[in-house]
Amino acid sequence: MMRTSERIAGVTVTPVAFRDPPLLNAVGVHEPYALRTVVEITTESGVSGVGETYGGTVHLERLRRAADELAGMDVWRLNELIARTTRALGADTTGGDGMSGMVTGSSTVDRVMSPFDVACLDIQGKLVGRPVSDLLGGAVRDSVPYSAYLFYKWAAHPGREDDDWGPALDPAGLVEQARRMIGTYGFTSIKLKGGVFPPDEEIAAVKALRKAFPGLPLRLDPNAAWSLETSLHVARELNGVLQYLEDPTEGVGGMAAVAHATSTPLATNMCVVSFDDLAPAVAKGAVGIVLSDHHFWGGLRRCGQLAAICEAFGLGLSMHSNSHLGISLAAMTHLAAATPRLTYACDTHWPWKRPDEDVVDPTPLRFSEGRLAVPTAPGLGVELDREALARLHRQYVDCGVRDRDDTGYMRRFEPSFSIKTPRW
Numbered sequence: 001m002m003r004t005s006e007r008i009a010g011v012t013v014t015p016v017a018f019r020d021p022p023l024l025n026a027v028g029v030h031e032p033y034a035l036r037t038v039v040e041i042t043t044e045s046g047v048s049g050v051g052e053t054y055g056g057t058v059h060l061e062r063l064r065r066a067a068d069e070l071a072g073m074d075v076w077r078l079n080e081l082i083a084r085t086t087r088a089l090g091a092d093t094t095g096g097d098g099m100s101g102m103v104t105g106s107s108t109v110d111r112v113m114s115p116f117d118v119a120c121l122d123i124q125g126k127l128v129g130r131p132v133s134d135l136l137g138g139a140v141r142d143s144v145p146y147s148a149y150l151f152y153k154w155a156a157h158p159g160r161e162d163d164d165w166g167p168a169l170d171p172a173g174l175v176e177q178a179r180r181m182i183g184t185y186g187f188t189s190i191k192l193k194g195g196v197f198p199p200d201e202e203i204a205a206v207k208a209l210r211k212a213f214p215g216l217p218l219r220l221d222p223n224a225a226w227s228l229e230t231s232l233h234v235a236r237e238l239n240g241v242l243q244y245l246e247d248p249t250e251g252v253g254g255m256a257a258v259a260h261a262t263s264t265p266l267a268t269n270m271c272v273v274s275f276d277d278l279a280p281a282v283a284k285g286a287v288g289i290v291l292s293d294h295h296f297w298g299g300l301r302r303c304g305q306l307a308a309i310c311e312a313f314g315l316g317l318s319m320h321s322n323s324h325l326g327i328s329l330a331a332m333t334h335l336a337a338a339t340p341r342l343t344y345a346c347d348t349h350w351p352w353k354r355p356d357e358d359v360v361d362p363t364p365l366r367f368s369e370g371r372l373a374v375p376t377a378p379g380l381g382v383e384l385d386r387e388a389l390a391r392l393h394r395q396y397v398d399c400g401v402r403d404r405d406d407t408g409y410m411r412r413f414e415p416s417f418s419i420k421t422p423r424w
């Protein structure tokens with residue numbers, strides 16, 4: 001039987017804001033609101049699908065232009081997405097990454113087309129009555145492990161009430177944070193966001209975590225805040241303690257120098273962030289593990305291509321996250337389930353989001369023993385809550401934050417705060 005085409009009749013692009021705690025990183029501190037954009041595609045036959053991506057003014061404006069270009073596209077012809085997005089962007093292809101200076105070299109076309117790829121796959125799944133993981137080749141695991149993503153943090157945003165996580169500014173605070181996060185979600189591996197305090201303090205924190213959680217794999221990610229010498233010092237001090245060290249230093253050259261001088265595996269979501277970065281990184285032996293992220297690698301199918309390249313070159317594959325909502329968590333889970341090579345627990349910022357703030361009903365997204373069951377309903381398996389979308393959009397309009405700026409926010413309280421690299 002011939003299928004009729006399912007053409008795109010309309011695309012809506014809605015920026016939203018949700019509350020975010022004061023999480024510290026190498027470039028500053030999270031603002032009171034994190035930004036995301038929700039896209040919804042509806043076909044001529046009335047089936048709709050959703051995707052989620054970064055907020056930020058430049059990105060938002062590009063998403064709107066790309067959305068206009070998608071009118072009439074058949075949702076089964078996803079190979080057209082690159083050409084249509086490229087056409088919509090024209091020469092406008094630099095900057096506007098929305099990641100506060102931490103991931104700057106990813107492909108603009110890939111970032112912009114990603115949520116549309118997800119939304120079309122959501123529609124395809126609904127049309128054929130199968131979960132998105134099946135459209136990606138089928139789940140090779142019924143549930144996906146995530147890691148406890150620890151952050152140094154202030155007790156509260158200055159001038160506001162303490163949040164219920166409390167402060168984490170030393171090893172004891174981080175161990176307490178880990179206990180709570182693991183107690184709530186059951187995570188069986190731990191990632192610490194570093195690059196915040198002098199490296200010896202972060203080494204002490206990792207050692208305290210090792211002592212408190214002897215069997216759990218540990219990762220440390222200073223977002224390239226260290227020199228070669230400092231990176232090697234940390235790698236020596238934590239020899240045998242870390243599952244991997246993420247982006248200790250800047251650039252493929254810097255990472256290669258660290259990689260050649262330590263046996264600790266190196267992972268990245270900073271120096272390999274687009275297909276163009278892969279060949280030089282492989283040639284130099286700069287990284288052992290790539291952190292995929294469908295938001296900047298061009299969607300779920302492009303991440304499948306990344307997985308194949310990693311397999312060909314013997315690279316491991318893990319998954320990166322940024323502050324996100326439930327549409328992204330569902331998409332990440334389908335992708336991880338359908339990627340045999342993705343053998344590490346994925347990152348997620350999920351615990352940092354308030355449970356009452358999302359644009360989908362989070363019922364299918366319940367963690368058990370640190371894992372998320374792969375949704376089995378057609379498509380992504382999450383339903384847009386229009387009332388909640390309107391509420392978080394209002395919050396976006398009212399909160400005044402338009403671009404993620406961890407550094408600018410930090411400087412309001414510490415005017416001399418510097419992001420010179422390497423910092424240590």
Ligand SMILES: O=C([O-])C(=O)C[C@H](O)[C@@H](O)C(=O)[O-]
Pocket residue numbers: 023024025099102193221223269320321322323347
């Ligand atoms: O692994 C990473 O580099 C990240 O998770 C990047 C994020 O932007 C993180 O640093 C954050 O949320 O502050």
Ligand SMILES: [Mg+2]
Pocket residue numbers: 221223246247268269270320
């Ligand atoms: Mg990272």
